[in-house]
Amino acid sequence: xxxxxxxxxxxxxxxxxxxxxxxxxxxxxxxxxxxxxxxxxxxxxxxxxxxxxxxxxxxxxxxxxxxxxxxxxxxxxxxxxxxxxxxxxxxxxxxxxxxxxxxxxxxxxxxxxxxxxxxxxxxxxxxxxxxxxxxxxxxxxxxxxxxxxxxxxxxxxxxxxxxxxxxxxxxxxxxxxxxxxxxxxxxxxxxxxxxxxxxxxxxxxxxxxxxxxxxxxxxxxxxxxxxxxxxxxxxxxxxxxxxxxxxxxxxxxxxxxxxxxxxxxxxxxxxxxxxxxxxxxxxxxxxxxxxxxxxxxxxxxxxxxxxxxxxxxxxxxxxxxxxxxxxxxxxxxxxxxxxxxxxxxxxxxxxxxxxxxxxxxxxxxxxxxxxxxxxxxxxxxxxxxxxxxxxxxxxxxxxxxxxxxxxxxxxxxxxxxxxxxxxxxxxxxxxxxxxxxxxxxxxxxx
Amino acid sequence: xxxxxxxxxxxxxxxxxxxxxxxxxxxxxxxxxxxxxxxxxxxxxxxxxxxxxxxxxxxxxxxxxxxxxxxxxxxxxxxxxxxxxxxxxxxxxxxxxxxxxxxxxxxxxxxxxxxxxxxxxxxxxxxxxxxxxxxxxxxxxxxxxxxxxxxxxxxxxxxxxxxxxxxxxxxxxxxxxxxxxxxxxxxxxxxxxxxxxxxxxxxxxxxxxxxxxxxxxxxxxxxxxxxxxxxxxxxxxxxxxxxxxxxxxxxxxxxxxxxxxxxxxxxxxxxxxxxxxxxxxxxxxxxxxxxxxxxxxxxxxxxxxxxxxxxxxxxxxxxxxxxxxxxxxxxxxxxxxxxxxxxxxxxxxxxxxxxxxxxxxxxxxxxxxxxxxxxxxxxxxxxxxxxxx
Numbered sequence: 089x090x091x092x093x094x095x096x097x098x099x100x101x102x103x104x105x106x107x108x109x110x111x112x113x114x115x116x117x118x119x120x121x122x123x124x125x126x127x128x129x130x131x132x133x134x135x136x137x138x139x140x141x142x143x144x145x146x147x148x149x150x151x152x153x154x155x156x157x158x159x160x161x162x163x164x165x166x167x168x169x170x171x172x173x174x175x176x177x178x179x180x181x182x183x184x185x186x187x188x189x190x191x192x193x194x195x196x197x198x199x200x201x202x203x204x205x206x207x208x209x210x211x212x213x214x215x216x217x218x219x220x221x222x223x224x225x226x227x228x229x230x231x232x233x234x235x236x237x238x239x240x241x242x243x244x245x246x247x248x249x250x251x252x253x254x255x256x257x258x259x260x261x262x263x264x265x266x267x268x269x270x271x272x273x274x275x276x277x278x279x280x281x282x283x284x285x286x287x288x289x290x291x292x293x294x295x296x297x298x299x300x301x302x303x304x305x306x307x308x309x310x311x312x313x314x315x316x317x318x319x320x321x322x323x324x325x326x327x328x329x330x331x332x333x334x335x336x337x338x339x340x341x342x343x344x345x346x347x348x349x350x351x352x353x354x355x356x357x358x359x360x361x362x363x364x365x366x367x368x369x370x371x372x373x374x375x376x377x378x379x380x381x382x383x384x385x386x387x388x389x390x391x392x393x394x395x396x397x398x399x400x401x402x403x404x405x406x407x408x409x410x411x412x413x414x415x416x417x418x419x420x421x422x423x424x425x426x427x428x429x430x431x432x433x434x435x436x437x438x439x440x441x442x443x444x445x446x447x448x449x450x451x452x453x454x455x456x457x458x459x460x461x462x463x464x465x466x467x468x469x470x471x472x473x474x475x476x477x478x479x480x481x482x483x484x485x486x487x488x489x490x491x492x493x494x495x496x497x498x499x500x501x502x503x504x505x506x507x508x509x510x511x512x513x514x515x516x517x518x519x520x521x522x523x524x525x526x527x528x529x530x531x532x533x534x
Numbered sequence: 535x536x537x538x539x540x541x542x543x544x545x546x547x548x549x550x551x552x553x554x555x556x557x558x559x560x561x562x563x564x565x566x567x568x569x570x571x572x573x574x575x576x577x578x579x580x581x582x583x584x585x586x587x588x589x590x591x592x593x594x595x596x597x598x599x600x601x602x603x604x605x606x607x608x609x610x611x612x613x614x615x616x617x618x619x620x621x622x623x624x625x626x627x628x629x630x631x632x633x634x635x636x637x638x639x640x641x642x643x644x645x646x647x648x649x650x651x652x653x654x655x656x657x658x659x660x661x662x663x664x665x666x667x668x669x670x671x672x673x674x675x676x677x678x679x680x681x682x683x684x685x686x687x688x689x690x691x692x693x694x695x696x697x698x699x700x701x702x703x704x705x706x707x708x709x710x711x712x713x714x715x716x717x718x719x720x721x722x723x724x725x726x727x728x729x730x731x732x733x734x735x736x737x738x739x740x741x742x743x744x745x746x747x748x749x750x751x752x753x754x755x756x757x758x759x760x761x762x763x764x765x766x767x768x769x770x771x772x773x774x775x776x777x778x779x780x781x782x783x784x785x786x787x788x789x790x791x792x793x794x795x796x797x798x799x800x801x802x803x804x805x806x807x808x809x810x811x812x813x814x815x816x817x818x819x820x821x822x823x824x825x826x827x828x829x830x831x832x833x834x835x836x837x838x839x840x841x842x843x844x845x846x847x848x849x850x851x852x853x854x855x856x857x858x859x860x861x862x863x864x865x866x867x868x869x870x871x872x873x874x875x876x877x878x879x880x881x882x883x884x885x886x887x888x889x890x891x892x893x894x895x896x897x898x899x900x901x902x903x904x905x906x907x908x909x910x911x912x913x914x915x916x917x918x919x920x921x922x923x
């Protein structure tokens with residue numbers, strides 16, 4: 089069911105890929121999109137740190153208008169010159185952008201030639217779990233306070249091989265095999281973080297973290313507030329979730345809907361090797377507790393990622409495929425179902441704009457809003473349950489903020505409110521399938 | 535100047551000595567050896583000796599600090615009844631010996647983490663009365679800026695990690711702090727305190743297992759006041775020997791009303807934990823108040839029991855007898871000291887009452903590290919301003 093063929097990967101782009109897959113019609117189409125009057129803000133946002141080429145098209149663009157002052161304090165933007173931040177709109181990072189424009193990875197569908205020609209190396213191909221491992225290893229090399237704790241992360245190499253080889257390299261004190269006690273080891277990770285360590289806590293399956301809910305909600309999320317700012321909890325809690333291949337009800341849970349109300353935490357969901365590595369690094373560097381949601385079925389996705397260091401912005405959504413007719417918001421595995429449906433839709437003459445929201449808490453209402461203002465129709469495709477999921481919150485947020493821009497009610501396709509059954513055919517029908525997405529788009533775009 | 539020279543022997547007319555007496559507290563360090571009242575009971579280890587090394591200065595400071603803690607808790611009681619303190623207020627009077635004895639055995643680099651009965655431990659770690667009362671009354675100068683309340687006192691610079699409301703959840707946190715101490719090679723230990731009620735929490739045994747596996751310098755201290763809110767220990771625990779419940783982890787049972795026994799046990803535990811990994815200390819103590827201010831404390835135990843403990847085992851009385859028997863001060867001097875403490879507490883309360891409530895914008899600070907507006911920009915990328923009705 090996953091759209092793993094080459095034609096899909098073209099739309100998921102960054103400068104590396106432009107050397108491979110983008111043809112002239114793509115570039116022209118994008119430039120047309122960029123220079124339309126009144127769209128400068130959107131274009132500037134998408135170009136983010138695009139180099140000289142984009143700068144000329146955006147000569148009247150005033151970055152200060154887009155800047156929220158606190159953006160300048162993004163940890164990655166400040167510290168390392170080598171590090172690349174896919175951030176938009178901040179003053180500090182703008183100078184970083186201009187200086188290192190050739191290295192910045194924008195969220196743009198297409199990068200300009202100025203960017204791509206200056207990139208060093210051609211990148212390397214790897215699978216998503218290897219990208220996560222690379223990100224983790226780089227951060228552990230960079231900061232001796234980073235440690236990993238979880239079940240079977242050390243000697244076994246991780247149940248999904250994300251921590252493979254790390255125990256041999258860093259030793260037993262930094263890659264810790266815990267006994268099976270999520271409540272305790274999550275609590276221990278949080279306690280260690282109170283003193284300044286930066287643990288990466290792995291739940292073998294996100295569903296097991298329900299046992300640690302008390303620690304995650306009360307201690308992880310709230311300690312910074314209840315201590316009046318004395319303690320920060322820079323933990324990363326990560327693990328695979330989502331509906332897999334007939335894993336049964338208890339191993340197919342979507343924890344993002346349960347955690348989303350906890351104040352004080354950030355939630356991100358990765359979907360490609362590129363953003364997996366970027367988000368992992370950003371999450372480790374963040375001073376806030378971050379929950380990184382991976383998906384059981386996405387670990388073997390292959391992609392080419394840059395050789396040089398980069399980070400993805402934790403609070404930003406990713407533009408997967410710009411379009412005109414309808415905004416489709418999705419994240420994690422459903423992104424691939426959407427892109428599969430997008431192929432059918434394009435053949436039928438529709439032009440969907442696909443955004444991978446990536447940041448589940450807080451929502452990147454800026455990117456989403458700009459898209460809604462352009463297309464006036466929104467379809468949310470998610471894997472959470474219908475009741476109380478991320479889609480439900482997102483629908484409420486969009487209705488609250490962008491009601492005037494909507495031509496049709498926000499439609500949300502979610503999983504059914506049932507425990508995930510074991511039988512393959514039934515399991516298929518609990519999650520949203522591309523055919524349903526196509527039907528929904530046709531319905532919305534009438 | 536040695537107080538012993540100035541203090542009255544039986545045939546010297548005692549002069550008003552309060553001024554001299556106060557000065558002597560900070561200078562006299564004549565060593566004293568004190569015997570603990572009860573022997574230690576040990577599990578899987580050799581109990582420490584009953585003779586505790588101390589000094590006159592320490593003895594007097596014990597009295598003073600414990601009287602201060604007692605006075606602070608009684609004052610909090612009145613404030614709660616006057617509705618200046620709201621919500622939950624868990625008082626520590628009766629258990630002061632544990633806080634003071636522990637403090638005497640360790641440094642500020644050793645970490646303490648406890649549950650919600652944390653006012654006195656905060657004070658022992660160097661917190662000020664003003665911060666305590668301001669936080670209890672929800673004022674902005676409180677130790678957690680008024681946003682934590684009675685159950686969330688923290689003092690990072692003295693390694694006091696709180697202050698936790700959920701029973702038992704602080705024990706894995708404490709073991710995590712011990713892990714960080716081992717990771718950073720700090721040669722410090724963590725005291726994770728919990729009550730007899732929390733001793734039945736599963737996460738405690740999970741954390742203990744990990745601590746023993748990884749040889750973490752964590753010391754689990756069970757403050758056994760024999761009641762888990764309204765449930766007596768014999769009704770909640772099949773095995774009330776909490777010091778033995780670690781099974782493979784050594785344990786020590788201590789008379790928690792004897793500050794010197796606590797001091798000796800904590801010293802012993804620190805040495806043990808740095809070498810051999812976790813150890814459990816059970817402090818046999820008692821609380822005079824109910825579980826919290828909303829619990830009268832008499833429905834599940836008799837008033838005779840409470841007054842019996844107060845007469846026979848009160849920690850402050852014990853120290854007072856020691857002070858008097860070592861001729862470090864007269865009754866009158868101690869009474870003056872108590873009056874002075876009372877005034878100190880009243881002054882702190884008055885000052886705290888004058889402190890303003892937190893600003894409305896404080897509602898949104900410290901949710902995330904960079905401030906609330908950083909991540910949630912809202913649709914127009916401007917900083918989210920807190921607009922309260």
